Amino acid sequence: MQIILIEDDPIFRSGLRVWLNQLRDVQVQAEFDTGTTALAWLESNAGRPRPMSINASK
Numbered sequence: 001m002q003i004i005l006i007e008d009d010p011i012f013r014s015g016l017r018v019w020l021n022q023l024r025d026v027q028v029q030a031e032f033d034t035g036t037t038a039l040a041w042l043e044s045n046a047g048r049p050r051p052m053s054i055n056a057s058k
């Protein structure tokens with residue numbers, strides 16, 4: 001599974017990337033601190049994205 005990380009806290013994002021990189025079948029494609037920058041990247045670099053949101057803060 002290829003994923004992108006969108007998280008505004010750089011320390012949490014880094015920890016999440018480290019954890020995800022330990023999982024077999026998971027590849028972090030890119031990291032962003034805002035949804036706006038992630039969407040811009042997706043529009044120019046990806047085919048048809050299949051968005052999925054995981055809100056861990058609630």
